[in-house]
Amino acid sequence: MASTHSPDIYRHRLPTRLWHWINALCIYVLFTSGLGIFNAHPRLYWGEYGANLDMAWLELSRFPGWLTLPEQYSLAMSRHWHLFTAPIFAFSLLFYMLWSLFAGHIRRDLSFRKGELAPSHIWQDIKDHARLKFPTGEAAARYNVLQKSSYIKVIFLFLPIIILTGLAMSPGMDAAWPWLTQMWGGRQSARSIHFIAAWVLAAFFLVHIAMVLLAGPVNEIRSMITGWFTPPQQKEEQA
Amino acid sequence: MSLILTRRALVAGLGVSATGLLTGCDKLAEHKGVRDALFSAENFHQWAQRSLMSRDTLAREYRPDQVSPIFRSNGTRNPNTDEYKSWWREDFANWRLQIDGLVERPLAVSLAQLRQMPAREQITRHDCVEGWSAIGKWRGVPLSSLLKAAGLSDRARYLVFHCADTMGGGAPYYESIDMVDAFHAQTILAYALNDRPLSVANGAPLRLRVERQLGYKQAKYLKRIEAVEKIATVYGGHGGFWEDRAGYDWYAGI
Numbered sequence: 001m002a003s004t005h006s007p008d009i010y011r012h013r014l015p016t017r018l019w020h021w022i023n024a025l026c027i028y029v030l031f032t033s034g035l036g037i038f039n040a041h042p043r044l045y046w047g048e049y050g051a052n053l054d055m056a057w058l059e060l061s062r063f064p065g066w067l068t069l070p071e072q073y074s075l076a077m078s079r080h081w082h083l084f085t086a087p088i089f090a091f092s093l094l095f096y097m098l099w100s101l102f103a104g105h106i107r108r109d110l111s112f113r114k115g116e117l118a119p120s121h122i123w124q125d126i127k128d129h130a131r132l133k134f135p136t137g138e139a140a141a142r143y144n145v146l147q148k149s150s151y152i153k154v155i156f157l158f159l160p161i162i163i164l165t166g167l168a169m170s171p172g173m174d175a176a177w178p179w180l181t182q183m184w185g186g187r188q189s190a191r192s193i194h195f196i197a198a199w200v201l202a203a204f205f206l207v208h209i210a211m212v213l214l215a216g217p218v219n220e221i222r223s224m225i226t227g228w229f230t231p232p233q234q235k236e237e238q239a
Numbered sequence: 240m241s242l243i244l245t246r247r248a249l250v251a252g253l254g255v256s257a258t259g260l261l262t263g264c265d266k267l268a269e270h271k272g273v274r275d276a277l278f279s280a281e282n283f284h285q286w287a288q289r290s291l292m293s294r295d296t297l298a299r300e301y302r303p304d305q306v307s308p309i310f311r312s313n314g315t316r317n318p319n320t321d322e323y324k325s326w327w328r329e330d331f332a333n334w335r336l337q338i339d340g341l342v343e344r345p346l347a348v349s350l351a352q353l354r355q356m357p358a359r360e361q362i363t364r365h366d367c368v369e370g371w372s373a374i375g376k377w378r379g380v381p382l383s384s385l386l387k388a389a390g391l392s393d394r395a396r397y398l399v400f401h402c403a404d405t406m407g408g409g410a411p412y413y414e415s416i417d418m419v420d421a422f423h424a425q426t427i428l429a430y431a432l433n434d435r436p437l438s439v440a441n442g443a444p445l446r447l448r449v450e451r452q453l454g455y456k457q458a459k460y461l462k463r464i465e466a467v468e469k470i471a472t473v474y475g476g477h478g479g480f481w482e483d484r485a486g487y488d489w490y491a492g493i
Contacts, residue, residue: 028257028260029264032261032264037370038370040368040369040370041367041369041370041371043371045371048301048305048364048372048374049305049307049364049373049374050372051307051309051311051367051371051372051373052311052371053308053309053311054307054308054309066258066261068261069264069265070264070265070268071261071262071265072265074485075368075369075485076481076485076486076487077268077277077486079368079487079488080268080277080278080280080486080488081264081268081277083280083281083493084276084277084279084280087280087283087284087287169366170284170288170492170493171298171364171366171450171451171452171453171491171492171493172284172288172292172451172452172492172493173288173291173493174298174364175292175296175297175298175299175450176288176291176292176296177291178299181299187364187366187372188371188372191370
């Protein structure tokens with residue numbers, strides 16, 4: 001029995017752990033303060049302009065205080081939190097992307113391996129997730145295909161989108177880099193996409209937390225703090 | 240079973256800690272050091288944006304067919320003071336724009352005089368801090384030509400724009416900009432919006448346009464421009480009504 005017990009694996013290197021927690025804190029502050037900012041004008045438009053008398057594609061009432069930073073509506077304080085945190089968030093992502101590229105994190109852990117993208121393999125992975133069957137032993141050391149695809153989409157798609165649409169809303173940046181606002185179809189489109197991307201990331205966060213809880217929260221959270229992960233054993237071995 | 244309870248406890252714990260974190264952030268922001276750190280991000284954004292563009296970089300201008308059907312007004316929609324009503328009754332013929340402070344030749348300019356000066360027209364996007372935008376066509380006098388006429392002193396570092404309206408229980412609205420924006424080609428004192436004299440709701444008879452910054456910098460109902468060395472001694476000391484009242488950033492490029 002002892003011989004089949006897989007030894008702990010060093011799963012997350014220091015830059016990954018560091019970025020993960022800095023990023024988690026940033027996203028938390030940005031999401032809650034962002035909802036506070038949104039509350040100043042809870043309507044969304046497409047195009048360059050959009051105000052009360054123009055067609056909104058989405059009109060909401062204000063988000064409740066327990067979701068916003070600060071709890072009491074203050075556009076000024078929400079903006080201070082948001083604009084203080086945004087550069088930390090953006091530059092830590094930039095450094096993490098560069099590190100991932102040059103330290104082989106993308107090649108080693110995030111790129112798809114031969115056969116992984118075969119429909120049958122992806123389907124098998126979806127079925128395993130749906131049945132809450134998590135990889136054990138050796139397989140638990142690597143990210144599975146759904147994990148890889150969500151991490152890649154978050155790091156290389158949704159996080160950059162939310163940074164670039166955020167910058168595109170700034171009148172100063174619009175003067176400096178007009179293409180940045182134009183590439184989204186205008187300032188109000190950028191604001192709409194910023195909002196949608198925020199909720200996509202919120203959905204990722206909820207699924208991410210659910211997966212951590214189901215896969216063994218102590219082991220998962222410890223591995224993101226110390227780097228060391230204990231591969232789950234197979235059911236037969238546990239018996 | 241115990242596992243499920245643990246998970247439940249964890250979920251509850253996460254919920255509580257998330258709310259706790261928010262309250263914690265609110266508490267943190269009450270400390271002067273934290274507040275100062277949060278407010279200091281303004282300096283970073285001002286430095287970063289001004290590094291990415293030159294003094295003369297223009298804000299984007301639009302085609303006539305891209306103009307908002309209705310240009311939304313915000314803040315004061317009618318100053319409604321005795322002074323303002325006396326101007327409005329005479330179609331602003333008795334209104335003057337004072338230019339004083341650290342200048343060699345203080346000026347008092349009438350609306351007719353402003354209309355005779357070389358004008359600039361620009362179709363630009365007005366971005367409110369709240370999130371909405373409106374595109375409008377402005378016509379007005381470049382601020383730089385008035386500053387040259389008045390002869391700015393070397394000590395002048397900021398311009399304070401005094402407005403005829405009061406907000407939030409009697410405090411006069413005002414704004415301020417530095418010389419980078421004061422001498423920018425698109426910084427104009429606008430007397431017309433979409434080919435019509437400025438309406439009362441949009442700031443008649445004259446409003447400031449500082450196109451690389453947010454809407455609250457675009458002071459309406461102008462009556463006096465004062466050149467000063469520092470803004471710390473003007474009104475609440477933060478350079479504008481909203482800056483004093485609510486803690487808005489003085490640099491509103493983001």
